[in-house]
Amino acid sequence: MAKYLLLKHYRGAPAPANDVPMEQWTPEELTAHVQYMQDFISRLEGSGEFVDSQGLSQEGTFVRYGGEGRPPVTDGPFAETKDLIAGWIAIDVESRERAFELAGELSAAPGAGGKPIYEWLEVRPFLTEAPTVTE
Amino acid sequence: MNEALLRELVPAVIGVLVRRGADFAEAEDAVQDAMVEAVRVWPDDMPQDPKGWLVTVAWRKFLDAARADTSRRRREVRVETEPSPGPGEAADDTLQLYFLCAHPSLTPASAVALTLRAVGGLTTRQIAQAYLVPEATMAQRISRAKRTVSDVRFNQRGDVATVLRVLYLVFNEGYSGDVDLAAEAIRLTRQLAAKTHHEEVAGLLALMLLHHARRAARTGPDGRLVPLAEQDRSLWDTRLIAEGVDVLQAALMRDRLGEFQAQAAVAALHADARTAAETDWVQIVEWYDELVRLTGNPVARLNRAVAVGEADGPRAGLAALAELDPSLPRYTAAAAYLHERDGDPATAARLYAQAARSAPNLPERDHLTRQAARLNAQLRT
Numbered sequence: 001m002a003k004y005l006l007l008k009h010y011r012g013a014p015a016p017a018n019d020v021p022m023e024q025w026t027p028e029e030l031t032a033h034v035q036y037m038q039d040f041i042s043r044l045e046g047s048g049e050f051v052d053s054q055g056l057s058q059e060g061t062f063v064r065y066g067g068e069g070r071p072p073v074t075d076g077p078f079a080e081t082k083d084l085i086a087g088w089i090a091i092d093v094e095s096r097e098r099a100f101e102l103a104g105e106l107s108a109a110p111g112a113g114g115k116p117i118y119e120w121l122e123v124r125p126f127l128t129e130a131p132t133v134t135e
Numbered sequence: 136m137n138e139a140l141l142r143e144l145v146p147a148v149i150g151v152l153v154r155r156g157a158d159f160a161e162a163e164d165a166v167q168d169a170m171v172e173a174v175r176v177w178p179d180d181m182p183q184d185p186k187g188w189l190v191t192v193a194w195r196k197f198l199d200a201a202r203a204d205t206s207r208r209r210r211e212v213r214v215e216t217e218p219s220p221g222p223g224e225a226a227d228d229t230l231q232l233y234f235l236c237a238h239p240s241l242t243p244a245s246a247v248a249l250t251l252r253a254v255g256g257l258t259t260r261q262i263a264q265a266y267l268v269p270e271a272t273m274a275q276r277i278s279r280a281k282r283t284v285s286d287v288r289f290n291q292r293g294d295v296a297t298v299l300r301v302l303y304l305v306f307n308e309g310y311s312g313d314v315d316l317a318a319e320a321i322r323l324t325r326q327l328a329a330k331t332h333h334e335e336v337a338g339l340l341a342l343m344l345l346h347h348a349r350r351a352a353r354t355g356p357d358g359r360l361v362p363l364a365e366q367d368r369s370l371w372d373t374r375l376i377a378e379g380v381d382v383l384q385a386a387l388m389r390d391r392l393g394e395f396q397a398q399a400a401v402a403a404l405h406a407d408a409r410t411a412a413e414t415d416w417v418q419i420v421e422w423y424d425e426l427v428r429l430t431g432n433p434v435a436r437l438n439r440a441v442a443v444g445e446a447d448g449p450r451a452g453l454a455a456l457a458e459l460d461p462s463l464p465r466y467t468a469a470a471a472y473l474h475e476r477d478g479d480p481a482t483a484a485r486l487y488a489q490a491a492r493s494a495p496n497l498p499e500r501d502h503l504t505r506q507a508a509r510l511n512a513q514l515r516t
Contacts, residue, residue: 001244001266048245048276051268092268094242127497128267 003051003092003126004099006106010058012083013120020112029112036109044091044102051090060084090126099123140185141173145256146326148189150228153289157197159235160281163253165200169193170256229254230330233323234293237301238284245280246301247308252277254326255319265314298327299339299395306343317347328382337386338395344379345402348372360502364411376406397426401438416446433463441469449477464495468503475510484510 022030044050062075089106093099103121111117145166152162169192173185182188236250248266251257257265263273306320324340352366361367383399400422408414423439426432436459444452452473459466471486487507494500 003267045271046275048272048279050272092266092272094244125495127495127500 001092001094002096002099003090003128004096005122005124005126006089006091006099006103007122007124008086008088009120009122010084010086013122016107016120017118018111018113018115022111025112029110029114032110032114033117037106040106040109041089044089049091049093049098049102051092053087053089055087056085058084058086096125099125137177138174141170141177141189142256143326144186144189145170146229146232146254147186148193149232149253151190152193152197154228155194157201158285159253159287159289160278160285161197161200162193163281165193165197167252167258168196170258227330229326231289231293233298233327234291235284235287235289237293237298238287239294239297240283240287241280243301243304245276245283246297247304248273248276249280249284250301250323251305251316251319255323257314257319261314265308265316295331295333295335299335302327303339303343303395306346317343317350321347334386334389334391335393335395337382338393338397338399341379341383341386342395342399342402344375344382345399345406348375348379348406354498358498359505360498362502363405368409371406376403379403379406392425392429394426394430394432397422397429401426414445416442420446433459434465437463437466437469441472444473444476449473453477465490467493471503471506480510480514484514 022033025033041050041053063072064075066073091099091102093102100123103123107119107121108116109119148169149159149162149166152165153159157165166189169189172192173189177185232254233250236253237246241249248262251262251265252259259274259277260270262277263270266273302320302324305316305323308316321340321343324336324343328336328340349363349366349371351372352368352370353361355361379399380403383396383403386396387400401419404415404419404422420439420442423435423442426435427439437456440452440455440459443455453470456466456470456473461467467486467490471483471490474486475483484507487503487510491500491503491507494503
């Protein structure tokens with residue numbers, strides 16, 4: 001088994017096909033979207049592939065060391081210019097193909113007009129695969 | 136409270152319950168419940184006959200559960216219509232349990248989880264911790280695995296090769312949290328070797344012992360990977376090496392060579408060298424030839440190419456490598472190593488950096504990055 005992170009980008013990824021901002025969806029469309037995600041996670045729990053899932057605030061601030069004796073430097077929030085992560089789902093699956101299959105499924109969550117949003121998901125393997133003994 | 140003893144008894148107790156008519160999943164649940172009770176009761180009141188105690192309590196748990204569910208009728212009909220299994224040795228039950236837990240209908244991950252629980256006696260929480268997943272996730276995997284094998288007849292003959300693959304997977308997961316999976320895999324393989332005289336079981340046991348013997352030397356105090364040639368050989372566990380070599384020799388005497396015996400032979404040749412320079416690479420190449428012949432495994436071919444590089448020089452190694460698919464795991468790292476030995480640090484540095492980007496784990500990535508950095512620093516001066 002190998003763990004993968006499915007990263008949901010607010011921006012930074014190419015624009016999805018169904019690119020209507022969420023606040024312009026109908027309440028029913030939002031409810032259907034949220035339900036789809038919950039069902040997706042329940043299925044992962046049922047199949048023993050679920051590791052973790054978290055949503056993140058849209059407010060992201062970049063912070064770095066400000067130099068000796070100085071406060072850290074903060075940048076933002078300038079959400080419109082930054083690559084921001086909306087949240088993630090971590091899975092533990094048999095293969096990379098399975099991770100892609102699940103990401104594809106997640107990307108098909110319904111959005112405006114009840115159509116799939118075609119959301120882009122970044123799929124990244126964890127660096128946790130045990131070192132095999134080689135010589 | 137002797138947890139090791141408790142875990143030792145698990146497969147035999149499950150076997151007894153199954154022989155009395157419980158199905159595998161029910162027996163497994165009942166034994167886990169009985170273990171929880173043993174952990175509670177034994178420290179104050181250690182039974183004279185721990186196995187008998189566990190069987191009694193587990194059987195009671197099973198009956199309690201059976202009374203509460205409707206499957207009882209089903210089971211009664213089945214027990215009624217099937218001939219009752221013969222008296223059979225408890226040891227045979229344990230062997231059956233190994234086969235069942237490694238059944239080909241299970242995915243490797245499920246087979247591993249089920250083996251650790253039913254044969255190894257680990258709790259779901261311990262297994263979840265070892266694999267860094269939530270306990271609920273591991274519980275699901277185990278119960279799905281149990282459902283998958285619930286229709287498999289317990290006396291069906293299994294495939295030793297599958298069992299060995301599962302045990303080797305457990306071994307390679309190594310170590311995390313409070314369960315040392317490598318030690319657990321060795322314990323289970325020893326148990327299996329005591330019950331069957333299959334030469335590849337001995338081969339795998341030898342391989343594990345020889346690898347395990349070198350574990351302390353394989354990583355530095357800061358967790359960094361130490362390559363074989365640089366390992367402090369005084370840290371190798373000579374007792375485990377001696378045992379591994381004995382087990383291997385006994386297996387090789389039977390003249391039925393298999394993959395694990397051949398791998399163990401390579402490990403034994405490494406363990407046998409007092410310094411890296413004394414390694415008998417010519418013999419190692421011969422064993423890799425056997426491995427390639429036996430398995431055709433591309434990873435064996437890759438390791439063979441590296442060994443050829445040591446035995447006949449880096450040019451020969453690179454020539455052997457050139458015949459292989461460059462997308463093989465660790466191909467680039469092997470190429471980097473051989474180019475460095477061939478006196479081309481610039482190419483080696485570039486390949487090490489490239490290998491680092493596709494490394495599957497942190498220690499390996501850091502090791503390869505460090506190799507690239509070392510060569511780049513050399514090239515600048």
